[in-house]
Amino acid sequence: MRKVAVVGVGETKFSGAQEKTSVELFGEAAAEAIAESNLKPKDIQALFLGNVLGDFSEGQGSVQAFAAESIGCAGIPANRYEGACASASMAVRDAFMWVASGFYDIVLAGGVERAATMGTALATRTFSMFSDSRYEFPSGITFPAVFAMLAHLYSAKYGIPLEKLKEQMAVVSVQSYKYGMFNPKAHLRKEVTVEAVLNSFMVSTPLQLHDCCPFSDGAAALVLASEEVAKKLTSKPVYIIGVGQASGGPLVSQQEYLPRLRAREISSKQAYDMAGVTPQDIDVCELHDCFSIASLIAAESLGFFEFGKAGEAWMKGEADIGGKVAINPSGGLKSKGHPIGATGAGQVYEITKQLRGEVEPERQVEGAKIGMTDTLGGDGSTLVNMILERGW
Amino acid sequence: MEYKLTFKDYNEALKQNKLLGLKCNDCGTVTVPPKMVCRKCSSPNMEVIELKGTGKIQTFTTCNVAPEGRESEVPYVILLVELDEGPWVMGNLTGIDPAAASMELIGKKVKMTGNAVFPGDKYSAGDGARPLFSLVA
Numbered sequence: 081m082r083k084v085a086v087v088g089v090g091e092t093k094f095s096g097a098q099e100k101t102s103v104e105l106f107g108e109a110a111a112e113a114i115a116e117s118n119l120k121p122k123d124i125q126a127l128f129l130g131n132v133l134g135d136f137s138e139g140q141g142s143v144q145a146f147a148a149e150s151i152g153c154a155g156i157p158a159n160r161y162e163g164a165c166a167s168a169s170m171a172v173r174d175a176f177m178w179v180a181s182g183f184y185d186i187v188l189a190g191g192v193e194r195a196a197t198m199g200t201a202l203a204t205r206t207f208s209m210f211s212d213s214r215y216e217f218p219s220g221i222t223f224p225a226v227f228a229m230l231a232h233l234y235s236a237k238y239g240i241p242l243e244k245l246k247e248q249m250a251v252v253s254v255q256s257y258k259y260g261m262f263n264p265k266a267h268l269r270k271e272v273t274v275e276a277v278l279n280s281f282m283v284s285t286p287l288q289l290h291d292c293c294p295f296s297d298g299a300a301a302l303v304l305a306s307e308e309v310a311k312k313l314t315s316k317p318v319y320i321i322g323v324g325q326a327s328g329g330p331l332v333s334q335q336e337y338l339p340r341l342r343a344r345e346i347s348s349k350q351a352y353d354m355a356g357v358t359p360q361d362i363d364v365c366e367l368h369d370c371f372s373i374a375s376l377i378a379a380e381s382l383g384f385f386e387f388g389k390a391g392e393a394w395m396k397g398e399a400d401i402g403g404k405v406a407i408n409p410s411g412g413l414k415s416k417g418h419p420i421g422a423t424g425a426g427q428v429y430e431i432t433k434q435l436r437g438e439v440e441p442e443r444q445v446e447g448a449k450i451g452m453t454d455t456l457g458g459d460g461s462t463l464v465n466m467i468l469e470r471g472w
Numbered sequence: 473m474e475y476k477l478t479f480k481d482y483n484e485a486l487k488q489n490k491l492l493g494l495k496c497n498d499c500g501t502v503t504v505p506p507k508m509v510c511r512k513c514s515s516p517n518m519e520v521i522e523l524k525g526t527g528k529i530q531t532f533t534t535c536n537v538a539p540e541g542r543e544s545e546v547p548y549v550i551l552l553v554e555l556d557e558g559p560w561v562m563g564n565l566t567g568i569d570p571a572a573a574s575m576e577l578i579g580k581k582v583k584m585t586g587n588a589v590f591p592g593d594k595y596s597a598g599d600g601a602r603p604l605f606s607l608v609a
């Protein structure tokens with residue numbers, strides 16, 4: 081297997097409802113990534129694109145093919161990935177494997193979504209399609225409700241009084257907002273206090289509005305190339321050194337394993353083993369904080385903190401820049417936003433920029449050498465992890 | 473290989489207040505929602521049984537924001553119930569004020585006392601029932 085590098089990245093601003101089409105949004109991110117790679121569209125050999133709900137948000141399927149043609153890559157194979165919120169990470173992992181295998185030398189991967197365009201009611205309905213439609217949706221399950229139930233379960237299982245857990249969760253959101261303020265691509269850029277989190281609208285008990293990520297529009301794109309090609313294109317290649325992916329059944333079928341998501345533990349172990357690193361080696365991690373409680377659950381399964389202890393770690397600053405591992409210096413899904421088909425590529429965009437030392441000083445993890453992404457689809461139905469390393 | 477218990481048959485039974493599951497003839501584990509193979513040992517050698525509908529609450533939430541088309545249902549309480557036969561199922565809790573649902577519920581015994589049917593929408597390919605649970609005094 082060959083070494084594979086990220087040689088160029090591009091990203092639109094993540095935002096509320098806006099008027100560009102999915103093809104236009106992805107096209108802008110892709111053009112930025114291709115230009116940054118010192119390449120031309122004709123150099124791209126294949127496109128791997130995450131897009132979950134284009135059919136619902138703008139009545140558009142096959143975004144990948146239309147996008148390829150629109151940006152000047154006519155005729156290349158173009159694949160669409162759907163793994164709920166992990167779609168773009170699936171696309172990037174597959175792109176990685178095709179280059180690693182030697183089949184392609186230069187590919188474009190990424191994702192696009194117009195989740196905000198759908199509005200809250202339709203977005204809530206379509207997001208719930210990633211729970212079991214036959215055995216769970218009749219009960220009125222929603223995405224916040226899934227993580228709300230995991231929050232109560234977490235409180236009971238680890239013996240943390242709900243009041244205390246709620247305060248820990250609020251600190252998670254406050255930290256994300258703090259960094260999103262300095263990220264010009266972030267959707268929600270405002271200072272939010274613990275008090276404001278705890279006074280916000282109750283979406284699904286115990287999750288309040290500021291515990292939940294927004295529905296966002298946006299796109300992100302990356303150019304991946306073989307090591308040999310990468311060395312000719314850039315002096316700052318960022319290598320993908322480990323990848324993992326796993327699947328899981330419906331929420332109820334995960335039963336006694338909850339609130340842990342088994343797919344994450346399988347996926348992250350694959351990524352760590354392939355990279356030959358441990359959680360202690362990770363300097364910066366963009367993890368899937370679709371809800372504040374989801375950050376705690378993720379950070380524990382990724383091996384950063386003991387089970388039931390992640391909330392304390394956030395309170396002590398151990399998940400902050402300068403702590404044990406800098407988590408979500410982009411602002412995370414909470415503040416940067418969650419255009420679901422693009423989110424995983426956005427995480428790789430952030431890690432690449434962090435390892436290059438190219439983000440705003442207020443949120444730069446100084447000297448970061450190894451970074452990780454964690455992307456969750458549905459309630460554990462798809463998990464993807466990637467580990468990246470500075471290549472110079 | 474055919475499914476021993478399809479969604480259609482599970483759903484029709486639930487609408488008659490019968491909660492069906494699959495019992496493994498190899499390891500004895502009960503699987504609900506139905507699958508092709510046993511959730512424990514992956515054997516397809518299972519038979520359909522009727523479950524008692526009793527169990528305890530593992531977790532819950534009171535949902536205040538509904539999906540499109542279900543706005544009139546909020547607030548409602550969703551439960552994950554561990555059935556006495558082992559598997560977990562999702563359903564709703566009746567007989568309490570949703571606003572009063574608290575951590576006290578976790579571990580409480582419940583019994584299935586009926587069902588409610590989501591009539592379906594343009595996305596759902598038909599209706600779907602869910603169990604309604606009540607606290608056991």
Ligand SMILES: [Zn+2]
Pocket residue numbers: 496497498499500501510511512513514515
């Ligand atoms: Zn069995």
